[in-house]
Amino acid sequence: MQTVTLHDKTFELFIAENAIQQSISALAVQINADYAGKNPLFLGILNGSFLFAADLFRQIEGNAEISFLKMASYQGTATTGKISELIGLNEDISNRHVIIIEDIVDTGITLEKIINDLIAKQPASIAIATLLFKPAAYQKNIPVNYVGMEVGNDFLVGYGLDYDGLGRNLKEIYKLKA
Numbered sequence: 001m002q003t004v005t006l007h008d009k010t011f012e013l014f015i016a017e018n019a020i021q022q023s024i025s026a027l028a029v030q031i032n033a034d035y036a037g038k039n040p041l042f043l044g045i046l047n048g049s050f051l052f053a054a055d056l057f058r059q060i061e062g063n064a065e066i067s068f069l070k071m072a073s074y075q076g077t078a079t080t081g082k083i084s085e086l087i088g089l090n091e092d093i094s095n096r097h098v099i100i101i102e103d104i105v106d107t108g109i110t111l112e113k114i115i116n117d118l119i120a121k122q123p124a125s126i127a128i129a130t131l132l133f134k135p136a137a138y139q140k141n142i143p144v145n146y147v148g149m150e151v152g153n154d155f156l157v158g159y160g161l162d163y164d165g166l167g168r169n170l171k172e173i174y175k176l177k178a
């Protein structure tokens, strides 16, 4: 599909399925090298990261664990800036090597809140893996360790990303048509 309509908006094809999968494979190679023998704990941030988390985790070698956390900051196509609380962390992360899995890092407001909450629980280390990163929108100084692809300031849907609930099941990533 070259374009897709969700609710009242039209989106055009932006990143093909094979390009998404290639960038995930490249991330897995780096993470496998950096975390060999460390039994990392991956923490996927729901809802958006669930497909990326699954495809990335499938390519992680050796002992590794995964769990999921939930928060929300978006309504429609603009960030609300209001962050709800981190829910669902059942694991003891003290002395664990934690890798946060995000679908997309935009302003970084969500990420900063998550990182601060997790640091308080004294993990051995924290890294961030995101499929997509919007450098022009990023407002924070926290390093984003593993980036699949850098993108511009467009609103994107597909492969887990939604526009008011729709679009997550698209295999490709689409951008809002101007």
Ligand code: IMP
Residues within 6 Å of the ligand: 048, 073, 074, 079, 102, 103, 104, 105, 106, 107, 108, 109, 110, 111, 154, 155, 156, 157, 161, 162, 163
């Ligand atoms: P941030 O707090 O501004 O970095 O926003 C992070 C969250 O907003 C992501 O985890 C997504 O859930 C959502 N988000 C940011 N940009 C987009 C986008 O282009 N499309 C869909 N959701 C987005």
Ligand code: MG
Residues within 6 Å of the ligand: 045, 046, 047, 048, 049, 103, 104
């Ligand atoms: Mg998200």
